Every structure is written in C-alpha cells, then in structure tokens.
Amino acid sequence: MKFISTRGKSQAQNAAEAIVKGLADDGGLFVPETFPDVEDSLESMLAMDYAERACFVLKQYLTEYDEKELLDACKKAYGKFEDNDAAPVVKLDEKLFILELFHGPTLAFKDIALTLLPYLLRKGCDISGIKEEVLILVATSGDTGKAALEGFKDAEGIKINVFFPSEGVSDMQKLQMCTQEGENVNVVAVKGNFDDCQTAVKNIFSSKEINAKLKENGVILSSANSINFGRLAPQIAYYFSAYLDLVASKEIELGDKIDFVVPTGNFGNILAGYYAKQMGLPINKLVCASNSNNVLTEFFAEGVYDANREFYKTMSPSMDILVSSNLERLIFEMSGRNTDLTESRMADLKKKGKYSITEEEKNDISEVFFADYTEEEDCLETISAVFEEYGYVCDPHTAVAVSVADAYVGYTGADAPTVILSTASPYKFSQNVLKAITGKTTKDAFNAADRLYEQTATPIPENITALKTKEKRFNEVIEKTQTVDAIMRFIGK
Numbered sequence: 001m002k003f004i005s006t007r008g009k010s011q012a013q014n015a016a017e018a019i020v021k022g023l024a025d026d027g028g029l030f031v032p033e034t035f036p037d038v039e040d041s042l043e044s045m046l047a048m049d050y051a052e053r054a055c056f057v058l059k060q061y062l063t064e065y066d067e068k069e070l071l072d073a074c075k076k077a078y079g080k081f082e083d084n085d086a087a088p089v090v091k092l093d094e095k096l097f098i099l100e101l102f103h104g105p106t107l108a109f110k111d112i113a114l115t116l117l118p119y120l121l122r123k124g125c126d127i128s129g130i131k132e133e134v135l136i137l138v139a140t141s142g143d144t145g146k147a148a149l150e151g152f153k154d155a156e157g158i159k160i161n162v163f164f165p166s167e168g169v170s171d172m173q174k175l176q177m178c179t180q181e182g183e184n185v186n187v188v189a190v191k192g193n194f195d196d197c198q199t200a201v202k203n204i205f206s207s208k209e210i211n212a213k214l215k216e217n218g219v220i221l222s223s224a225n226s227i228n229f230g231r232l233a234p235q236i237a238y239y240f241s242a243y244l245d246l247v248a249s250k251e252i253e254l255g256d257k258i259d260f261v262v263p264t265g266n267f268g269n270i271l272a273g274y275y276a277k278q279m280g281l282p283i284n285k286l287v288c289a290s291n292s293n294n295v296l297t298e299f300f301a302e303g304v305y306d307a308n309r310e311f312y313k314t315m316s317p318s319m320d321i322l323v324s325s326n327l328e329r330l331i332f333e334m335s336g337r338n339t340d341l342t343e344s345r346m347a348d349l350k351k352k353g354k355y356s357i358t359e360e361e362k363n364d365i366s367e368v369f370f371a372d373y374t375e376e377e378d379c380l381e382t383i384s385a386v387f388e389e390y391g392y393v394c395d396p397h398t399a400v401a402v403s404v405a406d407a408y409v410g411y412t413g414a415d416a417p418t419v420i421l422s423t424a425s426p427y428k429f430s431q432n433v434l435k436a437i438t439g440k441t442t443k444d445a446f447n448a449a450d451r452l453y454e455q456t457a458t459p460i461p462e463n464i465t466a467l468k469t470k471e472k473r474f475n476e477v478i479e480k481t482q483t484v485d486a487i488m489r490f491i492g493k
C-alpha cells in the first residue's frame with residue numbers, strides 16, 4: 001500500500017517509510033492511497049482475539065511488513081494489557097456500552113498505539129534500509145510522554161527523550177514519568193510551559209546542524225506524535241473489535257449500524273473510527289465530544305475552524321487543544337482528496353489561525369459526524385450521575401463523552417446502540433473523580449484514590465499503587481535554552 005501526502009507536493013511512500021518519516025516532506029500528513037474494504041471479512045473476524053483482529057486490520061495497510069512477525073508483535077503489545085484484552089466492552093444498559101481503552105501500562109488509551117509503535121518503527125527502519133539508532137523526541141503535557149516512555153523502554157535500536165514543563169503536569173503524571181524504568185530512556189523537566197517544550201523539540205527537528213551532528217554519531221531523529229500513521233493504524237482495530245464483540249454477545253446482528261461517541265482532542269482517536277467506517281464497518285454516526293475548548297464543535301456546526309480563542313485548562317487536560325492536527329486528514333477526504341485546497345486551508349490556519357470549508361463539505365461531514373461539548377460543571381455532574389445510575393466510575397474525559405452522548409440522543413432522537421470510548425482510568429484523575437462522587441476534595445492523589453476505592457469498590461490499578469514506592473530516577477530540571485545539550489549528553493556526546 002502506498003501513502004500519499006494530504007498536500008500533494010511530495011512522493012508517495014510505502015507504510016514503512018510513512019511511519020519512519022512521520023510527516024511528509026511537504027508538511028502534509030500521510031494518508032493511504034485507498035481504503036481497503038474488509039466488510040466481507042467481518043464474519044471471519046468474529047472468532048479472532050484482540051491481537052489477531054488488530055493484525056488483520058494492520059496488514060491491510062502495512063503490506064510490506066511480514067504478517068507472522070506483525071501478529072507476534074501484536075500479541076506481545078496487547079499481552080501487556082490487563083487480562084490480555086486491550087479493549088473490553090462494558091454494558092451499561094440495553095443500548096449503551098463503554099469501550100474501555102485504559103487497561104494498558106499507563107492507564108490511558110494512547111497505550112494501544114504506543115505499545116505497538118516501537119515495533120512498527122524499528123521494522124520500518126529495517127525495511128527502508130536505515131541502520132542508524134533512532135532517537136525519539138517527545139514534548140508532552142502529560143499522558144503521551146508516559147505512554148511513549150513505557151512503549152519504547154528497552155526497545156532495540158531506539159532511545160527516547162521526553163521533555164515536560166516542570167510546573168505544567170499533574171503530580172501523578174510527573175511521578176509516572178520520573179520513575180520510568182528502562183536503559184534507553186531520559187526524562188527532563190524544562191522550566192517553562194508546554195509550548196516551550198514543543199517549540200524546543202520542533203526547533204531540534206528542523207535544525208540541519210543538529211541533525212547532521214546526530215547523524216555523525218549514528219543517530220537519526222523520529223517522533224511518536226499522533227499524526228504518525230503508526231499511531232493511527234492500531235486505533236482502527238478497536239472500532240472493529242468493539243463491533244464484533246457486540247455481535248458475538250448477540251447485542252446486535254452483523255450488519256446493524258451503531259454509533260460511537262469519542263472524547264476528542266487532536267482528532268486521532270475519532271479519525272481512526274472514520275477510517276474503520278471507510279473500510280466497511282457498519283457505523284452510523286461518529287460523535288465528536290469536546291470540553292470547553294470547543295473549537296471542533298463550532299467547526300462542525302459552522303464550517304469554520306477558528307483557533308483564535310481563549311484556551312481553557314480543564315479537568316480533561318488531554319483534550320485541551322486548539323489545533324487538532326489530524327483534522328487535516330478529514331478535510332482532505334471531504335474535499336474529494338483535493339490537495340491544493342487542503343494545502344491552502346492549512347496555510348490559512350498557519351497564517352490567520354482560521355480556515356473555512358464549503359457548505360456542501362459541511363453537509364457531507366454532518367452525514368457522518370455529530371459534535372457537541374461539555375462544560376466543567378456538567379462533566380462533574382455526569383461522573384456523579386453515571387455512578388448513581390449504573391454504579392460505573394468514569395474519568396473526566398469519558399464523562400465529557402457520556403454527557404455529549406446524552407445530548408446527541410436528545411437532539412436527534414437517535415436509537416442505534418451507542419458505544420462510548422473511555423480513554424483513561426478514573427484513578428489517573430482521582431481527585432476530580434472523588435470530588436464529583438463525594439463532594440470531598442484532597443490535595444493528595446493517592447489519598448483520593450484510596451477514598452475513591454472505599455466509596456466505589458472499583459479496583460485501583462496496580463500501576464497506580466506501585467508508583468508510591470518506585471524509585472525516582474529523573475530529577476533534572478533545565479532552562480529551555482539547554483535542551484540540545486541535554487540530548488547530546490543523553491546520547492553520550
């Protein structure tokens with residue numbers, strides 16, 4: 001399978017190259033030349049376990065990867081999840097289901113892609129004849145950093161360096177990163193905010209001088225961020241898996257259409273659902289749920305994407321995003337794969353922070369998508385209401401989706417079975433969840449976890465408890481001008 005750029009100015013690449021490069025040379029995103037149609041294979045996928053289903057979906061795109069090896073890699077990656085099931089479906093009532101994507105090593109849905117990406121990347125280098133060691137650079141506001149560290153720890157031929165803002169992540173997130181194990185990892189706090197970290201990383205990527213110096217030392221740079229097709233592809237699989245699980249448990253019949261509701265930030269998760277639909281999965285609507293940073297809600301309603309707005313820090317921080325990078329892939333499809341139009345819209349976004357689509361495109365999008373958002377107060381109320389009604393404890397990101405799912409049914413009278421994607425363990429955000437359910441607050445995240453357990457009897461994940469006693473390995477705090485030195489020290493130069 002070949003991958004083309006959404007902006008049409010660079011050459012098509014195979015999957016291995018697309019994954020190693022991350023971004024096309026013209027600044028566009030890699031998209032598959034066509035969408036493989038697997039509708040006729042759904043029945044045969046019923047009997048497969050999660051790793052086999054994932055491998056089946058991935059091999060449609062990663063045609064140069066060895067299938068048996070790919071299956072082994074999927075088994076290894078998804079063997080790291082609780083009960084060997086990366087994506088269990090929980091039934092709340094007759095038509096409402098939760099797809100739990102947080103049973104991996106770092107308790108957030110990013111584990112699903114980041115447990116597999118090291119294999120996809122290293123193998124991609126081998127296929128492309130790249131012999132150098134790969135250095136993954138990550139700037140993180142919390143969840144991605146930990147999931148990438150855990151995914152890449154002790155991966156052969158790969159090193160990973162994470163920069164995080166020294167005062168910009170939660171206590172639990174900081175602890176998760178600073179206790180990271182592995183011989184090939186480095187974690188550095190930067191005095192500044194997330195943007196400072198991100199700018200530092202971007203400057204390093206685009207510096208010819210630094211790249212040349214690294215190459216002299218046998219190192220090339222790569223990234224693990226969510227616009228990489230290697231992040232997107234593994235996410236397509238859980239849409240299939242959830243659907244097939246519902247068929248297998250006789251909740252629906254093969255061919256019935258269902259809705260998915262997705263708590264959305266960078267638009268990677270929900271875009272994977274759109275790709276699943278393009279591949280023939282019977283999806284009715286994809287519902288895009290945002291928090292107070294509701295730029296996407298406005299875009300779907302008005303056809304104007306406008307990032308010039310106030311930025312809110314919410315209790316669902318992984319969705320606090322004003323520029324949703326993966327949306328470029330959707331507007332590319334909706335424009336009839338018009339690369340010139342996509343390029344000019346992205347140029348507008350860069351220059352003016354804003355672009356618009358046509359009325360016709362907007363209408364086409366609403367055939368497939370519905371969008372709405374949830375304010376902070378409603379998010380807390382939803383956590384509490386879901387616990388009252390179903391005895392189910394959800395995290396703030398998931399609560400945003402549950403609340404939007406309610407609104408969606410209210411507005412549209414939709415009656416298809418609905419699957420809500422749950423993206424994080426409630427114990428990752430124990431203080432806010434405790435506050436929602438009991439009205440009590442505490443500054444200590446572990447104390448909040450213990451009290452949440454007493455109140456709800458929902459088991460505390462082992463990886464949270466283990467954090468209490470883990471050794472802190474990384475304490476370095478640097479100025480933002482010292483990031484290059486930190487990297488050179490890390491690679492031993």
Ligand SMILES: *Cc1c(COP(=O)(O)O)cnc(C)c1O
Pocket residue numbers: 108109110143226263264265266267268269270318319397423424
């Ligand atoms: C990253 C993340 C999201 C947003 O996913 P996107 O693919 O960026 O839309 C939602 N919830 C949690 C917990 C996350 O970590």
